[in-house]
Amino acid sequence: MSELSVNHLLGIKYLQKEDVELIFKTADHFKEVINRPIKKVPSLQDITIANLFFENSTRTRLSFELAEKRLSADVVNFSAASSSVKKGETLIDTVNNILSMKVDMVVMRHPNPGAGIFLSRHVNSSIINAGDGAHEHPTQALLDSYSIRERLGEVAGKKVVIVGDILHSRVALSNIFALKLQGAEVKVCGPKTLLPKHIESLGVTVETDLTKALQWCDVANMLRVQNERMDISYFPSTREYAQQFQLNKKKLEQLDREIVIMHPGPINRGVELTSDVADAENAIILDQVQNGVAVRMAVIYLLASGISR
16 A cells, blocks of 8 residues: 555544554654754655644644654644634635645644534645544544554554543544554543543443553553543542542552553643653653654655645
8 A cells, every 4th residue: 555545634533554554654764864964855845734723732733843844845834813713704714715825735723523524525625633622633643553663563462551531532532543443452541520431332441440450551641631621520639630540650660560651742740640750761752752743744745645736
């Protein structure tokens, strides 16, 4: 397989296993590129990409922008906070105005689930979903799987536990789809109030005891509590949450083997992770950040290959 089976990256659930393998193979090449003294390649010199962020983002926006510039694409950055959206302009009008400037690809983060899918049906451009509400965040799941593959050799057969606020997390949903697609076993762990009701229907198992989950897993992917998405209280206090679901040195020392620790960021140090664990040798959090650029370069490059010149 030399090209993706899709024209957009709207969610992991639309990808085939071969798509993921192709993205990783391409990312291997770009990882080697970004570790050279000259980190740019002229691959997308004639492509213009618009980054549309209707929601705050630091890591994802910077990672996409860097990936685009490493590929020599022309980049237009758009922030909803300082745009005509504030004046009541619709999403389609906003995007069509940008596309009329001859933009080939749109990277979009939006607070509404399904915004990317909606857009892909109404505009003539390749869309990359950089996070839509609590729905999906496909490039994060791809870079997480890529990082597991890099550290453990492969994803198939590995036991991965996703810990924390599963209910509000687009990272958790995309990771479940990506890990299952590649043949990993997945468990979710968190307070019952932060686990979706029918989560088992996605082929994962539920564990509410963090110690048991850690004894089972090869990889622990720690998520932060998404307070900004909560309109009610889902647990008594941050202190009580940390007592039960924080990953700390003491819990790790009780295990009979070393596990890989991940976090999509931003980290709430002292809540889901203690600082000594976040900075430990077996934490691959900074590897995830570096891999994010290579994986996003791969996704952009492969989707751009399908754009008719």
